[in-house]
Amino acid sequence: MMPQAQQTTSAVGALAVPQDPLESAGDATGEAPPKQVALAMERLTRAARVIADIRLGADRLLEALFMAADARDQSNSKAVELILKEETSMRQHFQDLRALGRQLEDSGVLNGSLKSRGNSWGLHMPLVCPDGAVVAYAWKRQLAGQAGASAVDRTRLALKAFTDQKRRFFPHLDDEVSGDGEIGTTKKRLNSQGLIMSQREEFREKKSLSDILKELEHEFPNARIFTYQRLDWLKRASLLSSSAIENSADPLKEHILNHSSNTRFGSVNVAAADQAAVIELLVPSVFRAVVSLHPAGSTNPDAVSFFATDEGGNHIHARGLSVHHVFRHVTEHADKALQYFVCVDNNLSLSLLLRWICSHQTLFSKTCSKCGRLLVMDKSLALLLPPVHRAYQETMATISSQTESTPPTKAVHPDHISAYHIGCSADDC
Known part of the structure; x- marks a missing residue:
């Protein structure tokens, strides 16, 4: 009887956590990070469900133990069967969770090396929380933010590459766009860039x-x-x-x-x-x-x-x-x-x-940079909301302009950062 039960348990374990079709793709070093992020988020969703099953199973196991303690002789066998059933179910859930953990480690999400800042994912190890569901939620939240930031970063790099190529092969276009008709505009710009870069490097020094x-x-x-x-x-x-x-x-x-x-x-x-x-x-x-x-x-x-x-x-x-x-x-x-x-x-x-x-100190007073209104109806919530998005890419530009012309002690006005409603802001804002 026991060998058959063990074979059944192992068979169920093999079926509970099937081999991912993207397993080999997630482990490949040449795989695109967005695909790895999507795969990791799907696994974390499964892990959150397994953790929820473990918590429910623990409650049922405690209930079965209380029933066994209060049961009489005739119902004692029924309580024992219930305890064994819940114990088998809990073991299976833990095996599923271990398998998911190994998959996440293989894909690089839960690897200890991610504590260093030199990894390509840009993730941080979240603090260990007493509630396992909170840990899975924290990972999903970080991965979702990283996916959005990666898309923004790729767009920014593509735009920068295009601008560099245009300045390299068509340098005269910069002078035509300025429209001032002065000779040596490009040279003045190049001379000023050296000073700006040195000031920016000084600003980037490691600070406590x-x-x-x-x-x-x-x-x-x-x-x-x-x-x-x-x-x-x-x-x-x-x-x-x-x-x-x-x-x-x-x-x-x-x-x-x-x-x-x-x-x-x-x-x-x-x-x-x-x-x-x-x-x-x-x-x-x-x-x-x-x-x-x-x-x-x-x-x-x-x-x-x-x-x-x-x-x-x-x-x-x-x-x-x-x-x-x-x-x-x-x-x-x-x-x-x-x-x-x-x-x-x-x-x-x-x-x-x-x-x-x-920059959010004007959260309830600054109007939207696109529609010019302060409050807009959110149809999904049926609520009036202010511009809740601030363009975080402009923060770097604000610091750059601060190093160019303003002393470091001068306050940066929050109006320098654009504000958008949820429906007005682009995906990369």
Whole structure:
């Protein structure tokens, strides 16, 4: 009887996780990253379903154990059969999950080497969460953002290649387009490019976390910036409430300000910044943004989410979702922005991300750059929404223009970043 049961279990295991038709394609080194991303997202969806089955099976197994404890002699055999059935089902689910994990490792998604920043996927290892379903969701969210950022990056590189070819083979077109009729316009442009490049290289020098936050506070005085260790932020988020969301007399906030890893610049605590794992960026009455750094104290952003200033609860973290649709849309767009900044320049990714976040201080006041309206009806939600998309590609241009003509301490006005409604923005905005 037992050998037959083992053969049946192995047969079911072989059928539960069939061989992927794209398995060999995903493992090939020459495969296009978008295909690998799509394959990985499909596997993560299956993993999320298996994790849900495991959680339900655990509940049923506990229920069977309680029934066996309370059962009498005549019904004891029935309870034992139920326990054995649930135990077999749980074993099968775990085998399916192990097989999916091996497939994801083979495709390079869960490989430990992805912790380095030199990989072509541009992914970050998400923190291990106590709930397995949250881990699968975090991976899918990162992969979706990376897929959008990859498409934007490929379009940008194609446009740059076309522009370079045009300047190489048709240099006279630049002078004709300017229409100023002056001789030596191209030469002046080339001379100025050398100065701009040297200034840009100076701006790109590796900066510490405290330096980045110092500059950000000087540029955006309306934004309040705080840093926390992970446990401190969990305590902070659990105590947030609508009645005391911006109360400076919050005892925990004062404790973190004076003792732990809070950064409010007048006196910069460099040691605290070196241990910071969470950045809270608060614009009163507009939004609260939470940025996760991995590892702690680094300038490598790992995740970002937006929330209303009157929100409170345990869902306020870098991978959480707001209860308001406006900030849910902003968070979805922020995932793509994060992956884009990491792909463009990892050393500048945190600085670019924080400046792009600060451009949302006009979230409820800046009109759409395309239709010129402030509120537009979202037909799917039947809600009036403001322009929730900010063009993150323009953040790099803003920094470039800042290095050309403005001192580094001058505030960058948020109106420099274009704003779009969901229906007005292009896919690459």
